[in-house]
Amino acid sequence: MFYRTHQFIEAFFPRIYPSELLWAKQILSPQANLLFLQQSKAEQRHALAVAKSLLPYQESLSSSEYLDLITAALLHDCGKSLTKIRLWQRVFIVLIQQLPQGIWSLLKNGPSLLAAPLQIADHHARWGSNLAQEIGLNSRVCLLINDHHSPNSKLGQMLYRADNQH
Numbered sequence: 001m002f003y004r005t006h007q008f009i010e011a012f013f014p015r016i017y018p019s020e021l022l023w024a025k026q027i028l029s030p031q032a033n034l035l036f037l038q039q040s041k042a043e044q045r046h047a048l049a050v051a052k053s054l055l056p057y058q059e060s061l062s063s064s065e066y067l068d069l070i071t072a073a074l075l076h077d078c079g080k081s082l083t084k085i086r087l088w089q090r091v092f093i094v095l096i097q098q099l100p101q102g103i104w105s106l107l108k109n110g111p112s113l114l115a116a117p118l119q120i121a122d123h124h125a126r127w128g129s130n131l132a133q134e135i136g137l138n139s140r141v142c143l144l145i146n147d148h149h150s151p152n153s154k155l156g157q158m159l160y161r162a163d164n165q166h
Contacts, residue, residue: 014045031135036074038081047074049166069155072144079127089117
């Protein structure tokens with residue numbers, strides 16, 4: 001419960017330090033950095049937290065694997081930048097994720113006010129992967145972004161665990 005409260009406060013009052021933006025800028029290509037900056041402040045804060053939690057893996061991965069993993073972490077939710085997500089919608093998505101898939105599908109396909117945020121949650125990974133591909137990021141980064149909710153690789157599992165911790 002404390003974790004979710006902390007997550008809500010960070011989403012409502014995202015605090016990003018200039019040193020963190022500089023760190024991301026040093027890692028990302030200029031086009032990828034622009035994509036990062038197009039995300040909401042809350043998404044930037046989340047992406048930075050996810051990426052920083054992956055720092056300990058630097059020693060166990062090749063330099064290209066590590067760079068791709070950190071790049072994907074910084075951009076894994078960039079697809080959400082294509083639409084406006086309100087804070088209540090973010091909270092709703094986090095809370096409903098614990099419900100059975102049948103309820104999720106019923107609400108997502110219904111005519112209610114709740115359908116839009118669930119559709120965003122379902123499609124943002126693909127949207128983000130498409131954005132990453134459009135700016136020329138490599139196929140591994142695009143795949144990590146696309147699969148960050150259902151990973152099929154070692155790097156994908158690392159990103160998935162880090163994402164779910166923040």
